[in-house]
Amino acid sequence: VESSIPEPQREAWKKYSATGFKSKDDFQKETVRHIETTLARSLFNCDEKAAYSGTALAFRDRLIIDWNKTQQRQTFADQKRIYYLSLEFLMGRALDNAMLNVGLKTAAKEGLGELGFRIEDVIQQEHDAALGNGGLGRLAACFLDSLASLNYAAWGYGLRYRYGIFKQEIENGYQVEIPDYWLDFNPWEFPRNDVTIDVQFYGWVNKYTDDEGKQITSWQDGEIVTAVAYDVPIPGYGTATVNNLRLWSSKASAGEFDFAKFNSGEYENAVADEQRAETISAVLYPNDNMDRGKELRLKQQYFWCAASLHDIIRRFKKSKRPWKDFPEQVAIQLNDTHPTLAIVELQRILVDLEGIEWNAAWEIVTKTFGYTNHTVLPEALEKWSVPLIQHLLPRHLQIIYDINLYFLQQVERRFPKDRDMLGRVSIIEESQPKTVRMAYLAIIGSHKVNGVAELHSDLIKTTIFKDFVKIYGPDKFTNVTNGITPRRWLHQANPRLSELIASKLGSYEFLKDLTLLNKLENFVDDKDFKKEWAEIKYANKVRLAQHILSATGISVNPKALFDVQVKRIHEYKRQQLNIFGVIHRYLAIKNMSAEERKKLAPRVSIFGGKAAPGYWMAKTIIHLVNKVGDVVNNDKDVGDLLKVVFIPDYNVSKAEIIIPASDISEHISTAGTEASGTSNMKFVLNGGLVIGTLDGANIEITREIGEQNVFLFGNLSEDVEDLRHNHFYGNHQIDPELNKVFDEIKKGTFGDEGAFSSLVSAILDHGDYYLVSDDFNSYCKTQDLIDETYKNQDEWVSKSITSVARMGFFTSDRCINEYADSIWNIEPLQVKEEAEVRSRT
Numbered sequence: 001v002e003s004s005i006p007e008p009q010r011e012a013w014k015k016y017s018a019t020g021f022k023s024k025d026d027f028q029k030e031t032v033r034h035i036e037t038t039l040a041r042s043l044f045n046c047d048e049k050a051a052y053s054g055t056a057l058a059f060r061d062r063l064i065i066d067w068n069k070t071q072q073r074q075t076f077a078d079q080k081r082i083y084y085l086s087l088e089f090l091m092g093r094a095l096d097n098a099m100l101n102v103g104l105k106t107a108a109k110e111g112l113g114e115l116g117f118r119i120e121d122v123i124q125q126e127h128d129a130a131l132g133n134g135g136l137g138r139l140a141a142c143f144l145d146s147l148a149s150l151n152y153a154a155w156g157y158g159l160r161y162r163y164g165i166f167k168q169e170i171e172n173g174y175q176v177e178i179p180d181y182w183l184d185f186n187p188w189e190f191p192r193n194d195v196t197i198d199v200q201f202y203g204w205v206n207k208y209t210d211d212e213g214k215q216i217t218s219w220q221d222g223e224i225v226t227a228v229a230y231d232v233p234i235p236g237y238g239t240a241t242v243n244n245l246r247l248w249s250s251k252a253s254a255g256e257f258d259f260a261k262f263n264s265g266e267y268e269n270a271v272a273d274e275q276r277a278e279t280i281s282a283v284l285y286p287n288d289n290m291d292r293g294k295e296l297r298l299k300q301q302y303f304w305c306a307a308s309l310h311d312i313i314r315r316f317k318k319s320k321r322p323w324k325d326f327p328e329q330v331a332i333q334l335n336d337t338h339p340t341l342a343i344v345e346l347q348r349i350l351v352d353l354e355g356i357e358w359n360a361a362w363e364i365v366t367k368t369f370g371y372t373n374h375t376v377l378p379e380a381l382e383k384w385s386v387p388l389i390q391h392l393l394p395r396h397l398q399i400i401y402d403i404n405l406y407f408l409q410q411v412e413r414r415f416p417k418d419r420d421m422l423g424r425v426s427i428i429e430e431s432q433p434k435t436v437r438m439a440y441l442a443i444i445g446s447h448k449v450n451g452v453a454e455l456h457s458d459l460i461k462t463t464i465f466k467d468f469v470k471i472y473g474p475d476k477f478t479n480v481t482n483g484i485t486p487r488r489w490l491h492q493a494n495p496r497l498s499e500l501i502a503s504k505l506g507s508y509e510f511l512k513d514l515t516l517l518n519k520l521e522n523f524v525d526d527k528d529f530k531k532e533w534a535e536i537k538y539a540n541k542v543r544l545a546q547h548i549l550s551a552t553g554i555s556v557n558p559k560a561l562f563d564v565q566v567k568r569i570h571e572y573k574r575q576q577l578n579i580f581g582v583i584h585r586y587l588a589i590k591n592m593s594a595e596e597r598k599k600l601a602p603r604v605s606i607f608g609g610k611a612a613p614g615y616w617m618a619k620t621i622i623h624l625v626n627k628v629g630d631v632v633n634n635d636k637d638v639g640d641l642l643k644v645v646f647i648p649d650y651n652v653s654k655a656e657i658i659i660p661a662s663d664i665s666e667h668i669s670t671a672g673t674e675a676s677g678t679s680n681m682k683f684v685l686n687g688g689l690v691i692g693t694l695d696g697a698n699i700e701i702t703r704e705i706g707e708q709n710v711f712l713f714g715n716l717s718e719d720v721e722d723l724r725h726n727h728f729y730g731n732h733q734i735d736p737e738l739n740k741v742f743d744e745i746k747k748g749t750f751g752d753e754g755a756f757s758s759l760v761s762a763i764l765d766h767g768d769y770y771l772v773s774d775d776f777n778s779y780c781k782t783q784d785l786i787d788e789t790y791k792n793q794d795e796w797v798s799k800s801i802t803s804v805a806r807m808g809f810f811t812s813d814r815c816i817n818e819y820a821d822s823i824w825n826i827e828p829l830q831v832k833e834e835a836e837v838r839s840r841t
């Protein structure tokens with residue numbers, strides 16, 4: 001490459017090559033240097049924010065050295081790479097993770113102490129990187145952590161949104177959305193102004209025969225927007241591997257910026273064009289499990305897919321291999337259907353630009369892609385209108401039609417008697433307007449399709465993708481149960497518990513091999529250990545109580561049972577069931593004698609989660625929780641027996657405080673609706689017990705930790721369809737206790753009943769689609785059982801320890817190894833520097 005330094009000058013170069021700090025003194029030197037020079041501050045003008053910035057810059061220098069080496073090593077090894085395409089990466093904060101993975105947190109802690117700062121306060125200055133909605137986005141972040149920790153050569157590709165998920169404030173009990181402008185200081189990204197890709201939109205398709213008689217198809221004119229790469233280093237734990245997350249930012253293409261307009265005085269128009277281009281990567285769509293079909297969202301999808309694919313191909317071409325080797329060098333995993341256009345784009349590049357014959361091209365495409373489905377909810381399955389695609393991506397629409405034609409021909413040959421089959425499996429839905437079913441396109445264009453928990457993977461095979469199992473056979477469909485990274489969700493979030501575990505197991509090796517936790521079972525009867533276990537939970541509850549007080553003004557007793565439901569607000573997740581249960585409990589307390597009240601275990605019901613701004617029902621649930629809280633928390637009869645709290649702005653860094661503090665957490669979706677859930681895993685790993693339905697990963701958690709350690713309730717997934725049917729065509733009986741709750745709401749106990757009528761009538765008048773009434777009795781009884789069990793603290797702690805000991809399966813490391821084996825066909829790239837001992841705390 002011309003840009004490399006010639007041999008004679010390399011000696012001088014190497015002599016001064018950056019090494020990064022390795023000791024406390026060097027850390028201080030680097031931090032002070034950054035504060036004084038990079039930030040132009042001084043010891044007379046250094047607040048915690050500046051201390052954070054200096055510390056982050058010092059660690060970033062360290063990381064980037066390993067990052068450079070990793071990239072060189074992976075290029076040199078010249079083997080297959082994994083590309084994880086996700087519209088969401090819900091990363092949270094990076095500094096603590098960087099410290100842990102670089103292995104110099106102790107040096108930083110002491111160093112900062114001497115400079116006058118507490119490391120915990122410094123870490124908390126960081127703004128969350130909140131480029132995601134919920135579980136799907138956080139899963140992508142856990143996967144990046146595991147990919148690097150396991151030394152896989154992997155890249156993440158996403159969008160660099162200027163605004164991440166909105167900040168939530170609560171005003172008079174209502175959610176208010178505040179824009180999350182997070183980029184004013186982001187030390188973790190490296191703008192690559194030299195890595196740009198021009199992406200085309202609109203225009204028309206020109207088909208002609210060239211001078212040599214060749215058929216040419218060319219996509220012409222339209223509008224060009226430039227993608228600029230921003231790289232984020234992803235350090236692995238206990239290894240020198242630092243992978244890359246490449247996020248694309250949109251800007252007007254240099255060629256497009258119209259200087260003629262300048263000259264003719266149309267300066268403002270030229271600037272407006274610029275701004276229009278920049279809107280593509282401006283904002284993350286705030287819908288979780290909901291497809292809205294907006295044109296700008298489709299633009300985002302194509303912009304990101306096109307830029308990522310061209311980048312991947314550019315890298316592949318450097319190896320000078322023939323195209324047929326592409327799938328041996330490249331594995332692309334589609335995180336849901338959002339990147340499905342990458343399939344079409346690769347086929348377009350191969351056929352139109354590289355001149356490869358259709359079938360040969362299609363074979364390369366299908367060998368390259370894998371598709372992960374994350375939901376069966378119909379409202380979340382993406383469908384794009386044909387006219388919209390026609391307008392924005394005319395050539396891609398033709399290719400989609402051709403893919404569909406060849407596919408349907410193949411189906412027709414195999415199932416000549418089943419005429420309905422063609423309509424059912426067609427990529428094109430014959431609706432008004434016609435739509436493109438993205439999930440079908442993703443299945444047809446991939447060699448493997450996976451669900452994210454056993455039940456979910458079975459459900460997709462027997463319901464939404466049933467016909468495709470007939471067509472392709474069952475082997476194309478597989479399960480990879482989700483996982484979470486124990487580095488962030490145990491060690492960082494709950495340092496004292498991690499330390500206690502390490503003291504019993506003899507090392508922190510369990511953070512690399514989570515199955516080692518099973519040795520904790522040897523200590524379930526160890527009195528001192530149990531005492532310490534319980535003390536840590538209590539300390540975590542004190543910490544959460546402090547947060548609740550400062551965020552809401554509500555004072556809660558940390559000795560009470562903390563019952564937590566934090567996740568996006570959605571009818572299928574059934575926060576309404578929870579709050580109706582709380583009202584039921586409140587009414588019960590009001591009816592109790594003083595004697596009875598004494599026997600009851602005090603409880604704090606904690607809610608948190610964002611509602612999509614346009615999701616009225618979800619916003620109503622938030623409103624009800626807050627109004628119930630206003631009444632219950634100020635009722636002298638109730639006192640500490642019940643408190644109801646809504647923690648505003650649930651996000652990754654709040655999760656790190658909330659999850660370690662729960663006694664019970666709620667995972668109570670209507671059976672068959674929550675594909676997996678991942679916070680269930682986080683709660684149990686932190687010694688909390690769960691109340692849950694037989695849904696998603698709850699089922700496998702139960703299998704691992706034992707039925708006696710889980711509070712299960714409710715109807716089963718296989719019965720849901722019949723129950724729903726009966727609500728409409730049978731005699732729909734509402735649970736009498738639930739009716740009492742509704743009566744109380746209607747009496748106006750929690751304010752204007754009209755405000756909550758939609759919630760009530762969804763159940764009374766509209767068929768109770770989510771089976772709230774069907775499950776209400778069993779839910780309340782199970783909550784009573786929880787009260788009883790909690791009274792025996794010794795037994796409770798045993799359950800907690802046993803559960804943690806059996807959670808090894810749910811590490812995202814296991815999950816990534818399964819993807820590598822069964823979908824990507826790739827081995828880790830061993831790192832020599834691994835021998836260099838890193839102190840891991």
Ligand code: GL7
Nearest residue numbers: 135136289374452674675676677678
């Ligand atoms: C989700 C599922 O709802 C959730 O159950 C799952 O754990 C997660 C990761 O696989 O994916 N699907 C989805 O569309 N969103 C999810 O969180 C937004």
